[in-house]
Amino acid sequence: DGGITQSPKYLFRKEGQNVTLSCEQNLNHDAMYWYRQDPGQGLRLIYYSQIVNDFQKGDIAEGYSVSREKKESFPLTVTSAQKNPTAFYLCASSLMGSSFHEQYFGPGTRLTVT
Amino acid sequence: DQQVKQNSPSLSVQEGRISILNCDYTNSMFDYFLWYKKYPAEGPTFLISISSIKDKNEDGRFTVFLNKSAKHLSLHIVPSQPGDSAVYFCAASDGGGGADGLTFGKGTHLIIQP
Numbered sequence: 001d002g003g004i005t006q007s008p009k010y011l012f013r014k015e016g017q018n019v020t021l022s023c024e025q026n027l028n029h030d031a032m033y034w035y036r037q038d039p040g041q042g043l044r045l046i047y048y049s050q051i052v053n054d055f056q057k058g059d060i061a062e063g064y065s066v067s068r069e070k071k072e073s074f075p076l077t078v079t080s081a082q083k084n085p086t087a088f089y090l091c092a093s094s095l096m097g098s099s100f101h102e103q104y105f106g107p108g109t110r111l112t113v114t
Numbered sequence: 115d116q117q118v119k120q121n122s123p124s125l126s127v128q129e130g131r132i133s134i135l136n137c138d139y140t141n142s143m144f145d146y147f148l149w150y151k152k153y154p155a156e157g158p159t160f161l162i163s164i165s166s167i168k169d170k171n172e173d174g175r176f177t178v179f180l181n182k183s184a185k186h187l188s189l190h191i192v193p194s195q196p197g198d199s200a201v202y203f204c205a206a207s208d209g210g211g212g213a214d215g216l217t218f219g220k221g222t223h224l225i226i227q228p
Contacts, residue, residue, distance in 0.1 A: 004157075033215055042118070042203060042218035043158070058215055090157050102148065103216060105157030 003027065004106035006091050011111045013085075021076045021109045023091030032074035033092040033103060036060065043090060049074055050096075078111060085113045117141045118206050120219035128227050133191040135222050137204030140185065144206040148216065149178060149189045152201045161202075162189070191224075199226045 004025045013019045025032065031050045035043040035058075045058030049068040063082025068074055074093075078085045088110050092103040119138045127133045137147075145166040150158035164171040164178045164187065171178050177190045191198055201223050205216040 006157075035215075035218075040123070040220065042120075042220045043205075043216075044218070045215040048215050056214065088155075092157075102160050102163065104160065105150075107157050108155065110155070 004091060004093055004104060006089075006106040006109050008109060009107065011109055013111070013113050015113055016080045017113075018077055018079050019085075019111065019113075021078065021089055021091075021111070023074045023076065023106060024072055025074075025091075025093045025104075025106075026072060027093055027104065028071075029093035029104070030071070030096045031094045032068065033094075034058075034064070034066065034074070034076045035090045035092065037088045037090060037108075046076065046089075078113075085111060087111060115140075116219075117144075118204055118217050118219040120202075120204055120222050122222050123220070124223040124225065126225045126227055127194050129196060130193045133189075133194045133198065133224055133226070135189040135191075135202050135204075135224065137187045137189075137219055138185055139187075139206055141206070141208060141217070142185075143208040144217075146207045147178070147180060147187050148205045148207075149176075150203045150205060150218075151198075152203060152221070158203060194224075194226045196226050196228065199224060 007022045033048040034046040047066040049055035065077045090108045091106045094103045148163040149161040152158040162176045180187045201221040203221045204219040
């Protein structure tokens with residue numbers, strides 16, 4: 001089955017620790033994205049990548065880092081510099097060209113930092 | 115500054131009736147609009163989209179209307195079913211083909227009452 005997997009579903013960390021969220025897709029999509037959702041809020045774009053070894057900052061990139069070493073994988077690191085890391089994190093992917101708009105989302109990772 | 119606005123945080127509709135979800139936008143560069151459906155603790159799923167060159171797109175029970183002059187779009191669900199109860203997000207892309215991410219509204223929680 002093709003799709004996007006995110007692991008783990010729930011993640012707990014102590015303040016001051018870096019944490020990496022996994023995102024893998026087997027849809028052969030070119031572009032991948034990371035969004036963050038807070039209660040009562042829409043999704044906000046953190047980082048995106050259109051091709052391997054290249055990525056761009058989104059609207060709220062501060063305190064986050066990413067890598068795109070493989071087409072299938074786009075891990076997100078939440079660093080200790082992120083002031084409010086507790087949130088629901090969503091990874092998405094899309095094809096190049098006319099289907100770029102239609103992004104397919106993974107199930108999400110809920111990160112709680114205490 | 116919110117570029118995509120969903121001014122109704124929640125909407126309650128009786129089963130079998132029409133549900134109308136509204137979305138307004140401010141960025142004139144948006145040229146593609148999408149609706150996503152989201153259940154709690156899950157990733158959003160793509161529902162329907164519309165290009166700015168059209169004013170209507172229909173898919174089964176779902177129809178999206180676009181009024182470019184008013185910078186307004188709406189999603190109609192007819193007839194509404196219990197499984198339609200979810201949060202609906204309006205999203206837009208701004209001419210980059212969506213490759214640089216989508217801009218989301220805050221969502222409308224649709225509740226279908228029996």
